[in-house]
Amino acid sequence: MTAVTTNHTPPSLTPDLVREDNYLTHGSGIMSWLFTLDHKRIGVMYLISVIASFLLGGVFALIIRTQLSTPEGVIWTTQLQFKLYNQMFTLHGAVMIFLVLIPGIPGALGNFILPLMIGAKDVAFPKLNLLSYHLYVIGAVVIVVSIIFGAVDTGWTFYAPYSVRTDTAVELMVLGAFILGFSSILTGINFIVTIHALRPPGMTWFKMPLMLWALYATSIIQILATPVLGITLVLLAVEKMMKIGIFNSAYGGDPVLFQHFFWFYSHPAVYIMILPAMGIISEVISTYSRKPVFGYRFVALSSIAIAIIGFLVWGHHMFPNGQSTLLGTIFSFMTMLVAIPSAIKVWNWLATMYKGSIDLKTPMCYALAFLFLFAIGGLTGIFLGSLATNVQLHDTYFVVAHFHYVMFGGTMIGFLAGLHHWWPKITGRMYHQGLGRLGCLLVFIGFNLTFFPQFVMGSHGMPRRWARYEPEYWPYHAASTVGAYIQLVAFILIAVYLLHSLFRGRKAPANPWGSGTLEWQTTSPPPHDNFAVAPTVDEPYNTDNLVYDPAIGGYVNKPTDTPAGPAAVPH
Amino acid sequence: MEADMSNNGITTLAQSFWLPNQASNFAQESDGVFYFTLAISFFFFAVIVGLMLVFIVRYRRRQSDQRATSAVTHNTWLEVTWTGIPLIIVVAIFWMGFKDYLNKDRPPSNTIDIQVTAFMWGYNFTYPDGAEGPDLVVPINRPVRLLLTSKDVLHGLYIPAFRVHKNLVPNRQTMVWFEANKLGEYHLFCTQYCGNGHSQMKAKVIVVDAGDYSAKLAAMKNIFVDSATKRALGEAEVGQLLYRKYGCFQCHSVDGTPSQGPTWKGMYGKADHAFTDGTKLDQNNTEAEWDAYLSESILKPNAKIVKGFQGVMASFDGQLSGSEYKDRLRKSLIAYMKSDALRNPAFMVATTTTSAPAIRPATAPTVP
Numbered sequence: 001m002t003a004v005t006t007n008h009t010p011p012s013l014t015p016d017l018v019r020e021d022n023y024l025t026h027g028s029g030i031m032s033w034l035f036t037l038d039h040k041r042i043g044v045m046y047l048i049s050v051i052a053s054f055l056l057g058g059v060f061a062l063i064i065r066t067q068l069s070t071p072e073g074v075i076w077t078t079q080l081q082f083k084l085y086n087q088m089f090t091l092h093g094a095v096m097i098f099l100v101l102i103p104g105i106p107g108a109l110g111n112f113i114l115p116l117m118i119g120a121k122d123v124a125f126p127k128l129n130l131l132s133y134h135l136y137v138i139g140a141v142v143i144v145v146s147i148i149f150g151a152v153d154t155g156w157t158f159y160a161p162y163s164v165r166t167d168t169a170v171e172l173m174v175l176g177a178f179i180l181g182f183s184s185i186l187t188g189i190n191f192i193v194t195i196h197a198l199r200p201p202g203m204t205w206f207k208m209p210l211m212l213w214a215l216y217a218t219s220i221i222q223i224l225a226t227p228v229l230g231i232t233l234v235l236l237a238v239e240k241m242m243k244i245g246i247f248n249s250a251y252g253g254d255p256v257l258f259q260h261f262f263w264f265y266s267h268p269a270v271y272i273m274i275l276p277a278m279g280i281i282s283e284v285i286s287t288y289s290r291k292p293v294f295g296y297r298f299v300a301l302s303s304i305a306i307a308i309i310g311f312l313v314w315g316h317h318m319f320p321n322g323q324s325t326l327l328g329t330i331f332s333f334m335t336m337l338v339a340i341p342s343a344i345k346v347w348n349w350l351a352t353m354y355k356g357s358i359d360l361k362t363p364m365c366y367a368l369a370f371l372f373l374f375a376i377g378g379l380t381g382i383f384l385g386s387l388a389t390n391v392q393l394h395d396t397y398f399v400v401a402h403f404h405y406v407m408f409g410g411t412m413i414g415f416l417a418g419l420h421h422w423w424p425k426i427t428g429r430m431y432h433q434g435l436g437r438l439g440c441l442l443v444f445i446g447f448n449l450t451f452f453p454q455f456v457m458g459s460h461g462m463p464r465r466w467a468r469y470e471p472e473y474w475p476y477h478a479a480s481t482v483g484a485y486i487q488l489v490a491f492i493l494i495a496v497y498l499l500h501s502l503f504r505g506r507k508a509p510a511n512p513w514g515s516g517t518l519e520w521q522t523t524s525p526p527p528h529d530n531f532a533v534a535p536t537v538d539e540p541y542n543t544d545n546l547v548y549d550p551a552i553g554g555y556v557n558k559p560t561d562t563p564a565g566p567a568a569v570p571h
Numbered sequence: 572m573e574a575d576m577s578n579n580g581i582t583t584l585a586q587s588f589w590l591p592n593q594a595s596n597f598a599q600e601s602d603g604v605f606y607f608t609l610a611i612s613f614f615f616f617a618v619i620v621g622l623m624l625v626f627i628v629r630y631r632r633r634q635s636d637q638r639a640t641s642a643v644t645h646n647t648w649l650e651v652t653w654t655g656i657p658l659i660i661v662v663a664i665f666w667m668g669f670k671d672y673l674n675k676d677r678p679p680s681n682t683i684d685i686q687v688t689a690f691m692w693g694y695n696f697t698y699p700d701g702a703e704g705p706d707l708v709v710p711i712n713r714p715v716r717l718l719l720t721s722k723d724v725l726h727g728l729y730i731p732a733f734r735v736h737k738n739l740v741p742n743r744q745t746m747v748w749f750e751a752n753k754l755g756e757y758h759l760f761c762t763q764y765c766g767n768g769h770s771q772m773k774a775k776v777i778v779v780d781a782g783d784y785s786a787k788l789a790a791m792k793n794i795f796v797d798s799a800t801k802r803a804l805g806e807a808e809v810g811q812l813l814y815r816k817y818g819c820f821q822c823h824s825v826d827g828t829p830s831q832g833p834t835w836k837g838m839y840g841k842a843d844h845a846f847t848d849g850t851k852l853d854q855n856n857t858e859a860e861w862d863a864y865l866s867e868s869i870l871k872p873n874a875k876i877v878k879g880f881q882g883v884m885a886s887f888d889g890q891l892s893g894s895e896y897k898d899r900l901r902k903s904l905i906a907y908m909k910s911d912a913l914r915n916p917a918f919m920v921a922t923t924t925t926s927a928p929a930i931r932p933a934t935a936p937t938v939p
Binding site for chain 2: 078079080082083086153154155159161162165166167249250252255256289290291292294295296297298320321322325328329332333336337339340343344346347348350351353354355356357358359360368371372375376379380382383385386387388389390391392394395396456459460461463464465466467468469470547548550
């Protein structure tokens, strides 16, 4: 369908008119949601599920931090009781990684935004999209049910031989992860085909928003890496059930082989987690600086570079396991290289802000928090990638701090930025900016207090996955626990004002933030088939045509004096 | 140099805000790489956050129609520069790390070799002259090589003060070497998650003068003579020391507290000590039968599993058997279990045992 350019704001975009037909009101009843083919409804269901999983994983985290408030343990003090602690950190990791971080941004935000960003009615395969969500739910249920049958106590990494020897329900939990893997793979396929096939005329590869480059790179990793995890988990379950020796040394198997197979997926997996967040940051910084992203090509290609190089570094999780020095050396070198594309993005985001027009709305506050926290997370990755320092830091709290800075300070902060940025589009409501910024500040303070001390105790030798610890590490743990409880307050605040917004928030205009991408050229919330009027395709971050209209509290296309007619052909 | 006695003898002096005491030949070079990386990190972090803060103040949107004041969308030279400089820096850090690592991988030829076997949940260090013990004793300023393996699952061996760290893998041998250069006692931790006892799996590294070293090893070989006072120790006294040294305390309490293994309080000569295979021992069995049962359980823990417990105990075959001395160690453990303080008071034993010895079990250290 060719793009039609107009020179005035079409009546369908004014929010004063009561919009009867938006995607939320189009069809009612639980079945119209559970069996919907609308990518927007699927996105909303993912959003609810991911948030619920985050709260569950967060409860486990608070229990862990409470236990570690004193050296001999607050909740559990004997070796027998430590099994519960071990189950707690396993569940925390598994829920956060498999139910929140991997599916989170692609499922909850990507699903909603991607078709809108390319002016399309839906993704390429809507039924496959629904199947992805159903598989997510089934996988999540299996994981939760496994708790009843003996919550796994191996750590989310399932290392053999311990995972083969333990009497907990490893087979059931890996089955859940296996099912979730398919959810991930199918989403990846869907997004790749959508981006290839459904872009409108005029939106070439280097004219699409950077969020799409990020989702594309993520999808490539999803389809190539996840099958390896699937097979590995199947082998683990079979070995446990049939008592054979693939990884189990008791039957002649090789525990290190498990680590190679596991990390071949799980390292690229962390890039599945961070790339979409980086895509969001590109969109947010550009919008709230009112400037196109600087160095578009380098940023776009850096996402692809991260995806490719990310497959070549998995051995840095395995430096002390006795593998050959040559192998360690190669992995260390490649790990250093993978840092560079991320650094490129950070410089480009800063350059985008330079001489921009910066508005510190809540999403922008989260984007700035991202720059701060991801910088720390990324830089501390260098300590871990260098062989000498890795010896001192491997399997200590330094690693725990590093990955929380990139996964939580990176991915989750990016998720929160995206949630607040697209909230009006998704819900049709505005939220309270002051509370939004306060929530961001509290999360930021609580987060740093929780995790920065962990770097220091880690470099001092505090091992990870310990339920109790030597007294000299106590001050760090105490500070860390206080930070965790500050974060609890922060997330309660965020939940309160977002819920308030759902019921009492001001109705949102089509383009509250003055962003130049296509999703803002339809109403908030969008109609069932996304665009009442086909959007104009232009440079991805061009906001020259937008002016603020105080009457509606949002941005509209600049009205001109010339009568309606075809304007310049989109270039 | 006096060891810091505030933490059960472990030296807790820190080298800096970031790193513990430097106590080995590797520490200085390793720390050099750490501090270099830290300096680079601080610099770039300051640049990133500094620019960010300057920009959000300087380019703040003051009116709603304020536009960006630059339409520049890329600058190839700038982008190549800010790609190239970090690349050179990270490759330099790689190189520094690699060289230090090679050093750690290549022990000299004159090392003292100590075999280390990890198990759930402790370590057994075997010295060249046959002495064995659960702690690592090394002489100062002599290269020491540890040959590492595991009896069951993956474990870790991490000595923070030495900057030494390696996994212990079943059916494989891994290696670390070092030269301790400061007297004192240091932590050794298990860092590879291995089950319930992971957070209690640790050992002491005791660095002594070269002259004292052979005496220490000899003392390890004869635990029946107290190395400080030269007093001969009774069997139950030695048994109580072994209860700590070999890690029995991790699963067996001596005060009745339920744990992963049966409590020793009142166990010896118990009225109804039932096993999962349907058999049992009780007060009608003889002392010899009780002794035999305990002896077998130490070496073959799964032969008789007490009802209500699982077969997770590691075997001490080889550590408490295989030589006359080790057989005597095992006998001492049993002597402790049947001492007046622990056994079922209603059960009479003929063999005399010294009642609860003067040495009190170490209590958990209080926070300094």
